[in-house]
Amino acid sequence: MDLLTPHLLSIGPLLTLVAVALLVLLLESIITKSEPVSFWTSVAGLLVSIGIAVPGIAVHGSAFGGMLRTGGSANYFSIIFFICALLTIVFSRDYLKKRDSVFGEFYLLILFATVGMVLMAAAADLIIVFLGIELMSICLYVLAGFIRGSVLSNESSLKYFLLGAFATGFLLYGIALLYGSTGSTSITFLTEHFETYASSRLFLAGIGLLIVGLAFKIGAVPFHMWVPDVYQGAPTPVSGFMATGAKAAAFSIIIGLFAQRFVHGVQIGTLLAILAAASMILGNVVAIAQTNVKRMLAYSSIAHAGYMLTGLAAGNAYGRDGILFYLLAYAFMNLGAFGLISFMEQEGEKHLTFDDYAGLGTTKPFLAVLMSVFMFSLAGIPPFAGFFGKYYIFVGAVQADMTWLAIVGVLMSVVSVFYYLRLVMVMYFQDTLIGQTASYSASSAAFVVLAALILLGLGVFPSSLLAIITTLY
Amino acid sequence: MIPLEYYLSLSAVLFATGVIGVLTRRNAIIVFMSIELMLNAVNLSLVAFSQYLGSTTGQVLVFFVMAVAAAESAIGLAIIIALFRNKQTLNIDELNLLKW
């Protein structure tokens, strides 16, 4: 028993989450009016999971015969996923009522998607990576099409499914080639013997295909074409969940694979740098032309994938820690923004254009202030957390002699200020054209305020979080 | 005995055929069939590697791929039917799959 206890504790967050998800499944099938019960069970379960994951950060270990890594970065990422799931569940309750789609299965699918994400972050074997991605993706395909009466939602779901499955094909072929060239699928083995195999074309082809598959999942250029359509059509809180949780999960794999010894001696850094630059340029430039707020945030999420890839291309500790910091900050600011959009949205995908936000500063000052906070943070304006995330990443790029990439990043951040602040301008300096309505519950409002406060807190005291991040690997 | 390269090249041809299908066809179900071709190509190379490396691991991996393929096809068909119910078409012209 003494031997078992620390082992169980190390996989505690995962076990708790699976147990909660199964409990919700059970509740759904035995209770008739199950939605409120499922909602509160999910919220409570996620809070408990966060509580279990936090102390585990300091303990590094492995579980299931080397199939999972526990503690450290696995727990850090798990906490990001739990926060994303929690905010998404809270925001989506009001939203689903508006769209006449209140079903407890929604929370169930979010929870199982989160289980998939945790597996991805904790994976020490490529097969766990694959199964984690699939568990997450299958839930997200359904969540994207959750508003069954809406053609836009159906289409979003189909596009996401077809391109997701397509990406899985590349990912799997990459795994197969890595297995063929090394005889193993263990990530630990691959990272340790990277130099041995780096001369093998077969091995590099496998790595290349793996990167293609993962680039699809994070929505980096040139594998981004699904992002705007899917984010626009999916239920708004789900779009937020995809942009934050799913993206963080895909990054957790890429960081686990490439951020350590993997980069040395091979031109993977250059490859990642090109992907990063292309994503930042395309995402930010195209975002300017958008009139739909959700679509604008979708292109902005492509750009943010670019910023984070910059840290990865740098391949040093600064860049890596920058990504970890940024992913947490991004979860709060992006989900906050998507949450506010879901408050404003009306039946039939209405009230989603910039014009619909005109004069919000006078009619709904509370929402306008919060939206401004998230926009400032997304644009990377101090003192919000978004600024420090970008700062660490760009410093990492400069230290890795990729100054050109850092310059591209800074220039593109300046471009991004234009469209983020356009929304703020519209809210404060334009007259209201039509009667705006926003519907939200007290708990959702509380969570949005909390997200904004955390952004401010992380922006003012970034070093406290960074001190934790540096101990993760 | 057939050399390993033969099996792998066959798998590469099968994979490429699937990729072409996904990128060129407009019908969602055909696109999905093409994805199944890609997964079969992966399985073929896994089994070939497994045989020639003398390790059964590759064959175990094939079962996971099959399980996931089955799960994906269930979800995929459900999505396709839901869309068809609302829209009466499966033509994915408006998906802009090739416009990157």
Next chain:
Amino acid sequence: MSLFDIAFYFFALITVASAALVVFSRNIIYSAFALLFTFFGVAGLYALLGADFVAVAQLLIYVGGILVLLLFGVMLTTKLVSVDMKTGTLQALPATLLFAAVAGALSGVYIITDWNVLAGAPDAATTAVTIGDMFLTTWLLPFEIASVVLLVALVGAAMIARRDARSKPTQQAAL
């Protein structure tokens, strides 16, 4: 050329030809039936590679499960009387070039790779025992996750495809 070699070329031909038919046929029903032969050809190749269990599973899961599901999809979404079943293709030339590039590059890598082949097939006459052992030892966790994936797929498929109790009768009549 031994019988074994002939069998390989036979199955390879079936696989490649029917895969091409799946992708390039203008009739979706032909595509679906061509896919049957692709699955069958691949199963034959598995058998040649000594993977008997995988070959049987291929027939059961792909032919018995996935293909049947696909056929249901084809039939539920195609109104046989009113809509012609032809499906369009686009961009034939870029597709051919891409095909040549992908298949050529991968095959090139395979040919230049110096294969460290371990001689001989595994001793066991059947692979089922070994695979079963591995599922319940080394690969127990992935095995469990796969079961969760299947569970979620069932819940999700039921969620998304079930008829809404409040949906309009016209929509129901359409199916």
